[in-house]
Amino acid sequence: MNYYKLFIITIINFLCLGLKSQTQEVFPLGTSPSGADVAYKEWSPWANPASTSHTDKTIIKIGFENRYFAKELCNEYIGFIIPTPYFNISGSYNFFGFADYNEMMAALTLGKKFGKIAIGIEFDYFNMFLASENIYRHAFTAQVGIQADITKKFTLGARIFNPVFSKITFEDTPRKLPVCMHLGANYEPINNLNLLFQLGYTLGNTIDWAFGVEYEIMKFISVRTGIRGINYVIPQIGVGLNFSGFHFDLNVESDFRIGTILLSSLSYRF
Secondary structure (H helix, E strand, C coil): CCHHHHHHHHHHHHCHHHCCCCHHHCCCCCCCHHHCCCCCCCCCCCCCHHHHHHCCCCEEEEEEEEECCCHHHEEEEEEEEEECCCCEEEEEEEEEECCCEEEEEEEEEEEEEECCEEEEEEEEEEEEEECCCCEEEEEEEEEEEEEEECCCCEEEEEEEECCCCCEEEECCEEEECCCEEEEEEEECCCCCEEEEEEEEEECCCCEEEEEEEEEEEECCEEEEEEEEECCCEEEEEEEEEEECCEEEEEEEEEECCCEEEEEEEEEEEC
């Protein structure tokens, strides 16, 4: 094994592979301000499943997340939403890793609005490959979410990932997927300005939080900023562009431990 691969594997272990910490360490963070997506109504794969219910348009979205300018530490995903008269359906696929180690996650989500309340349930399939042992391991789990409009300007949200306590077994040793619970709020003090806050807990492990601000300057451009933290603080800035049904997002984070994280996505509404 060369030194570069050793460095990459060390970084993956440093990020805990998402099995011992947060799901966002391996799965894409999304393009909401600083990942504060629990009460955010714009849909993104693996965000609050309830956000699936808010659109009446068919949407297709591709995204890319690069950590520290290392191609082996990239998330690449694609997703779609199809509205129906009964509920909205979304599907998503994400790939993380490289030849010696990689992870894949696929999801099918159902979302529906009941007046001022939106509910979503996501069915997840998780697959991990470890080349050194030439083995695949997989697990099935779920994510459930809710968003409620308390007033026209204030929304509360909640979601839980892996409520069924799924686990992956390596050499007869079970390793639990994280059980993550998040609560969040979205407040719009003036038109086109959103303030988002969320607090999360990974069962038996860490508390995380995020605060984000998004402002739509004009109909075709918005800016965002925020911070998120676990045991340290990560600041973020970003921009969103809209044109003829296309929507492009780019967020940049600065992780003082290692380096820069780039998050981008491109979607189209039919």
